[in-house]
Structures are given as structure tokens and as C-alpha cells.
Amino acid sequence: MVEFDDTFRQHLRELFVWRRDVRRFRSDPLPEGAIERLIETACLSPSVGLSQPWRFVTVDDAARRRAVTDDFKACNADALNCYFGDRAARYATLKLSGLDQAPGHLAVFADKASSIGHGLGRATMPETTEYSVVAAITAMWLSARADGIGIGWVSILSPDRIHAILDVPHSWKFIAYLCIGYPEAECDRPELEQAKWEHRRGADEFTLRR
Numbered sequence: 001m002v003e004f005d006d007t008f009r010q011h012l013r014e015l016f017v018w019r020r021d022v023r024r025f026r027s028d029p030l031p032e033g034a035i036e037r038l039i040e041t042a043c044l045s046p047s048v049g050l051s052q053p054w055r056f057v058t059v060d061d062a063a064r065r066r067a068v069t070d071d072f073k074a075c076n077a078d079a080l081n082c083y084f085g086d087r088a089a090r091y092a093t094l095k096l097s098g099l100d101q102a103p104g105h106l107a108v109f110a111d112k113a114s115s116i117g118h119g120l121g122r123a124t125m126p127e128t129t130e131y132s133v134v135a136a137i138t139a140m141w142l143s144a145r146a147d148g149i150g151i152g153w154v155s156i157l158s159p160d161r162i163h164a165i166l167d168v169p170h171s172w173k174f175i176a177y178l179c180i181g182y183p184e185a186e187c188d189r190p191e192l193e194q195a196k197w198e199h200r201r202g203a204d205e206f207t208l209r210r
């Protein structure tokens, strides 16, 4: 049996505190096999019916990366137009992806058509397929941080465009585009909090008792 002691628990808590969404990356490359190891860890995650619906696409092709970056720029310009006044001015200063610098690009999809797991747990809640993929991404995010590697989740993208750029099966639903690399800096506070866009709130604000 494996046991975890107080020191481990303290380190684990620190890992949660110091995991960040990273948008600023150093230019050094990732070690050989780093992304593959993160994917292996992600595959240990819980999934509805043990369906393992996550599908990963490593994006190395320069033209595809450029197309994803162009899509981000277009979607981000549209997003800016949804804000007004001070909020728009502040939005314009935010850095919301590290697509230009990150040595690793990884797209993550949920396979809605997979028969793995024989449908268990999905009949009344088909969205549990997507939830399972998000669980895997979270595991990868934390595991990367333990190796000193940062991940940035980019969702300011058009799913249809990403589908076409990456040429993946129709049954795959786009979940996340991840930028992966070594962070320029470490911090125990979210970048959006440092930029005074939003602040992290305590658990009490989100907990009901019945």
C-alpha cells in the first residue's frame, strides 16, 4: 500500500497554489518526450465508464501553428469588441496566449463517438465525456508544474477553424488548445489577478449548505 505523509501533503498543496496558467514562455525547448510523458499522466485520470475519451494532437507543423495563432488573433479582436470603456482598455492590455513563444502546442479533443466504456454513465449526461477530458487536462497541468513546466489553456479560438486546421475526425469535439513550455516567471497568484481583471475568491463564496 502507498502512503502519503505530511511533507508530501504540504508539497501537494504548494503544487496547487503554484500551478499557473502560463502565457509567457522562455525559448528553451522541452526535453525529448516531455509532452508524451504528460499525456501518459493525463491518461491516468478518471473518465466516465473508463471511456478515456481524450484525444491529443501534438501540433509541430509551422503552417498549422501559424493558422491557429491567426485564428486566436481574430477571435481575440472580436472578444475585445464585446467590452467597452475601461474594461475594454484593460482587456486590450492582457496577454491571453503564449502561442507565439511556446515550444509545445497540444490540442485536446473529446471523442463523442467512442464505444470505449460501453456508454456507462453517459446515457443521461452525455456531457460527462467532455468533463472527463477536462479532468485529464487538469492532471496534466499539475503534473507539468511539478516538472517546472508551464501550461497555458487557450480557448479564444473558433472550434470549427481548429477542426479544419488540424484535420481531425468529425466526432472529436474541441476542448482545449494548450501552450506548453518553461515559464518566464513563477508566481503564486493568477496573472488575471495581477492585472486586476478579477481576483480569486474563497471557497465560502461558492458553497451552499442544505
Ligand SMILES: Cc1cc2c(cc1C)N(C[C@H](O)[C@H](O)[C@H](O)COP(=O)(O)O)c1[nH]c(=O)[nH]c(=O)c1N2
Pocket: 019, 020, 021, 022, 023, 095, 096, 097, 153, 154, 155, 156, 189, 190, 191, 192
Ligand atoms: C476552460 C478554460 C479556458 C481558459 C482558461 C482556463 C480554463 C480552465 N484560461 C486560464 C484562466 O484564465 C486561468 O486559469 C485563471 O485566470 C486562473 O489563473 P491560474 O490558472 O490559477 O493561473 C485562459 N487563459 C488565457 O490567457 N486565455 C484563454 O483563452 C484561457 N482560456
